[in-house]
Amino acid sequence: MPDKTCAVCGRRIEWRKKWERDWDSVKYCSDACRADARRAPEHDLEGEIGRLLDARARDSSICPSDVARAVAPDDWRPLMEPVRRAARRLVARGEVEITQGGSVVDPSTAKGPIRIRRPRT
Numbered sequence: 001m002p003d004k005t006c007a008v009c010g011r012r013i014e015w016r017k018k019w020e021r022d023w024d025s026v027k028y029c030s031d032a033c034r035a036d037a038r039r040a041p042e043h044d045l046e047g048e049i050g051r052l053l054d055a056r057a058r059d060s061s062i063c064p065s066d067v068a069r070a071v072a073p074d075d076w077r078p079l080m081e082p083v084r085r086a087a088r089r090l091v092a093r094g095e096v097e098i099t100q101g102g103s104v105v106d107p108s109t110a111k112g113p114i115r116i117r118r119p120r121t
């Protein structure tokens with residue numbers, strides 16, 4: 001089975017037997033993410049990540065809080081997890097990398113503070 005990432009949280013979707021027949025149509029890792037998908041996104045967080053990265057030197061990185069503060073300066077804390085989700089979706093598309101201590105980490109399992117940067121070759 002090819003690897004898939006959740007359209008909401010960007011984590012790898014673990015294949016389950018119950019999806020044997022409709023794996024091609026599976027888009028979410030959990031009922032919680034399926035429910036989130038029904039709510040319209042409040043902010044264009046993926047777009048903001050791209051804009052902030054493009055405004056900096058090619059090899060610099062940003063913190064999720066930079067993104068949250070840029071879109072909601074007065075109420076940015078609730079956006080921290082949504083920003084991390086947006087960053088994981090961008091990783092799944094090859095547009096950014098998530099790092100900890102300067103090393104690229106697996107976005108599905110990374111815990112604790114992260115930084116976001118453009119892929120380096």
Ligand SMILES: [Zn+2]
Nearest residue numbers: 006009029033
């Ligand atoms: Zn998910």
